[in-house]
Amino acid sequence: MTYDEKIEAEPAKLALNYTREAGLLPEPVPLDPYRTKDFFEAERDNVFGRSWLVLARIEELPNIGDYLVREIEVLGASVILTHARDGQIRAFHNVCSHRANQVVWDKKGNASRLLCRYHNWTYGNDGRLIGVPDEGSFENLDKAKCGLSKITCEVWEGFVFVNLERQPSTTLKEFLGDLGPYLEGIEYKYADNPIVIEAELECNWKVALDAFMEAYHIPAIHANTIGKTFSSQDNKFAHILGARFFGPHRSAALYGNPDYVPSGEAYVERLAYEAMGTANVVAAGSKDDMASYLAHPAVNFPKAKEWVHDVHVIFPNFHIDTGQGGFLTHQFWPLTPNTCRYEARFYIAEADNARLRFMQEAYICRVLEVLLEDLSNVKRTQRGIDSGGKDFMVLQQNEVMIRHSVHHVERWARAHSVAEATA
Ligand code: FES
Ligand SMILES: [Fe+2]
Structure with missing residues (x-):
C-alpha cells in the first residue's frame, strides 16, 4: 500500500504530525543500514560518493x-x-x-x-x-x-x-534546494575561533548522527547536566517546538525551559550564566551580541520564548546547530560499518576579559560533560544493533529527524542516480 493509500484508508491514525509532515509513515525503521557491509558499500558509493x-x-x-x-x-x-x-x-x-x-x-x-x-x-x-x-x-x-x-x-x-x-549530478544550489535560501544570511559569529573536538567512535556514523537529532534522550541520559534546561514540568519529555523538511535535509527547533534556574549548590553554573539574561542554555556569547543573529527567520523559527537551539542537518552528515549563544557544528564520517570519526566545532568569542574567559571555560566543561554522556553511549547502541537481537527500531514523533535521515540515506543508497534518489 502506498503512503497516500494508507492516508486514505486510515486518516485518523495519520493526523497531522511531524512524521506525516516529513512525508513518512509511523512504521518501525530497519537496523540493517546500521550494520551490514552491503549497505555500507552502497552508502559509500551512492550517498557519500554523490553528495x-x-x-x-x-x-x-x-x-x-x-x-x-x-x-x-x-x-x-x-x-x-x-x-x-x-x-x-x-x-x-x-x-x-x-x-x-x-x-x-x-x-x-x-x-x-x-x-x-x-x-x-x-x-x-x-x-x-x-x-x-x-x-x-x-x-x-x-x-x-x-x-x-x-x-x-x-x-x-x-x-x-x-x-x-x-x-x-547536481550543483550545490540544486543539492541544498529550499534549505539553501532558508539558512542564507545567518550571521556565523566567531567563525574564526572554533574549539575543535575530534574522536573515533565505535559505532556506525548514523548512530552518532542520530544521538544529536532528538531531545527525547535528554531528560534521561543528561539528567545531571542539561536535563532540566531542555525539559520542564510543562514539557517533561523535551518535545520539540517544530520541524521542517527540505528534500533530504531537515531542521528542528528544540525546547528550552524558560524558567530554569541553576540550583543553589551549582555555584559555578550560577556565576557563569549570571550575565546571560537567561540561564536555560549553555552558551558562549551574550544575548546582546547575538541580537541580529537571533532575528534571522531560521534561528528559532517559531520565535518561541521556550527555545534553546536549532538543529539544521545538511544531508548526509553535517549539523549546524544555532543556539542562543552562537553556533556549533557536528560532523560524522563513516570509517567501517561500525566505526566512525566525529568532529565537533564550537565557535566562541575571543575572550577579552576575565569574566568572559570564565564563562567560556564553564561552557567548555559543560559541553564536554554533555558530549561524554552522548558519546559513551553510542558504543552500547552499536553493540545492541550488531548483536542481531533486533531487526527494527521504533521511533516516536519527536525522533522524526532520525526517521527522515534513515529514509533519505536508504533512498540515496539504493538509487541508481541522484535524479532517482531525489525524484
Ligand atoms: S614527484 Fe614522483 S610521485 Fe610525486
Ligand atoms: Fe545528547
Whole structure:
C-alpha cells in the first residue's frame, strides 16, 4: 500500500504530525543500514560518493597560499583545499601526477607552491604543474595535462563543500534546494575561533548522527547536566517546538525551559550564566551580541520564548546547530560499518576579559560533560544493533529527524542516480 493509500484508508491514525509532515509513515525503521557491509558499500558509493560534503569553513583558509588537507576515509580520498592568488578556494586530490604519491603530508600550511617530496614535482596552488626535475628525460610529457586532479568545490555561506563525483549530478544550489535560501544570511559569529573536538567512535556514523537529532534522550541520559534546561514540568519529555523538511535535509527547533534556574549548590553554573539574561542554555556569547543573529527567520523559527537551539542537518552528515549563544557544528564520517570519526566545532568569542574567559571555560566543561554522556553511549547502541537481537527500531514523533535521515540515506543508497534518489 502506498503512503497516500494508507492516508486514505486510515486518516485518523495519520493526523497531522511531524512524521506525516516529513512525508513518512509511523512504521518501525530497519537496523540493517546500521550494520551490514552491503549497505555500507552502497552508502559509500551512492550517498557519500554523490553528495556535496562540507570540508571546512573559509576562515580556516584566510590567506593566499593557505592550504588544508582533509581525509574522506570512506571514499579513500585525501583532499587538498587551497586559497590561490585569484582568491578562489579550490579542491584537488592529494595525489601526484607523476607516480601518485601523496603530495602534501602535513594537515595545513601556507606555501606558494606544493611540492611532492618523492621526486620534487611542484604545483601551483591553482593546481597547475609548474616544475619537473630532469624534465628532458621524459618523452611526450604534456605538463598542461599533468596538474593536480580537480575536485568540484563550492563555497556557500562560508562553508566549503566538495563533490567527489567526476561530473557532479547536481550543483550545490540544486543539492541544498529550499534549505539553501532558508539558512542564507545567518550571521556565523566567531567563525574564526572554533574549539575543535575530534574522536573515533565505535559505532556506525548514523548512530552518532542520530544521538544529536532528538531531545527525547535528554531528560534521561543528561539528567545531571542539561536535563532540566531542555525539559520542564510543562514539557517533561523535551518535545520539540517544530520541524521542517527540505528534500533530504531537515531542521528542528528544540525546547528550552524558560524558567530554569541553576540550583543553589551549582555555584559555578550560577556565576557563569549570571550575565546571560537567561540561564536555560549553555552558551558562549551574550544575548546582546547575538541580537541580529537571533532575528534571522531560521534561528528559532517559531520565535518561541521556550527555545534553546536549532538543529539544521545538511544531508548526509553535517549539523549546524544555532543556539542562543552562537553556533556549533557536528560532523560524522563513516570509517567501517561500525566505526566512525566525529568532529565537533564550537565557535566562541575571543575572550577579552576575565569574566568572559570564565564563562567560556564553564561552557567548555559543560559541553564536554554533555558530549561524554552522548558519546559513551553510542558504543552500547552499536553493540545492541550488531548483536542481531533486533531487526527494527521504533521511533516516536519527536525522533522524526532520525526517521527522515534513515529514509533519505536508504533512498540515496539504493538509487541508481541522484535524479532517482531525489525524484
Ligand atoms: S610521485 Fe610525486 S614527484 Fe614522483
Ligand atoms: Fe545528547
